[in-house]
Amino acid sequence: MKTAVYPGTFDPVTYGHLDIIERASKLFDEVVIGVLNNCSKSPLFSVDERVNILKNVTKDIPNVRVEHFEGLSVDFARKCNANVIVRGLRLITDFEYELQMAQTNRKLAPEIDTTFLYTSLPFSYLSSTTVREVAAFGGNIDEFVPAYVAEQIHEKMGSK
Numbered sequence: 001m002k003t004a005v006y007p008g009t010f011d012p013v014t015y016g017h018l019d020i021i022e023r024a025s026k027l028f029d030e031v032v033i034g035v036l037n038n039c040s041k042s043p044l045f046s047v048d049e050r051v052n053i054l055k056n057v058t059k060d061i062p063n064v065r066v067e068h069f070e071g072l073s074v075d076f077a078r079k080c081n082a083n084v085i086v087r088g089l090r091l092i093t094d095f096e097y098e099l100q101m102a103q104t105n106r107k108l109a110p111e112i113d114t115t116f117l118y119t120s121l122p123f124s125y126l127s128s129t130t131v132r133e134v135a136a137f138g139g140n141i142d143e144f145v146p147a148y149v150a151e152q153i154h155e156k157m158g159s160k
């Protein structure tokens with residue numbers, strides 16, 4: 001069985017992430033989304049909230065499951081018996097950071113490889129920060145995130 005992990009902060013998950021998740025689910029038998037409990041960022045949503053949101057928006061994809069993790073992505077991949085890490089590339093500016101991360105991960109765990117999927121063009125400009133910012137100032141985020149995610153953001157920000 002070919003298992004891949006897709007690690008990230010997902011604060012919040014956007015249509016860009018979902019594009020990667022849906023396409024990865026067709027390439028691998030199982031995709032485990034790893035939601036990082038990331039101390040270096042101050043997320044809008046707690047790790048449990050991000051996991052629940054991701055579970056809700058991926059509930060129709062049978063070979064996708066969602067877990068949280070702390071520490072290294074490669075250790076999370078090992079725990080899931082995955083030998084592939086999936087990452088999305090939006091613009092060329094993502095490449096340097098992602099390549100550096102992939103090389104580091106390869107050094108740490110030579111048995112685990114990183115696969116990059118390019119983000120589909122309509123979502124290549126999206127970022128979680130942009131979504132949070134637009135929502136904070138009352139802008140419409142319906143084209144950036146699924147309705148359930150938008151609801152959770154508005155509820156959290158008390159803006160609706």
Ligand code: COA
Nearest residue numbers: 007008009010016017072073088101104119126127128129
């Ligand atoms: N579509 C839209 N946006 C995307 C995207 C896509 N396909 N892919 C990434 N993004 C955006 C996110 O919205 C996010 O935006 P933000 O910076 O405005 O919040 C940004 O790109 C990156 O987010 P995300 O994909 O959630 O990943 P991350 O950079 O927060 O986390 C980890 C990266 C978790 C993989 C990395 O930090 C990690 O592996 N950490 C564990 C520690 C470790 O193993 N370190 C060693 C490796 S160097």
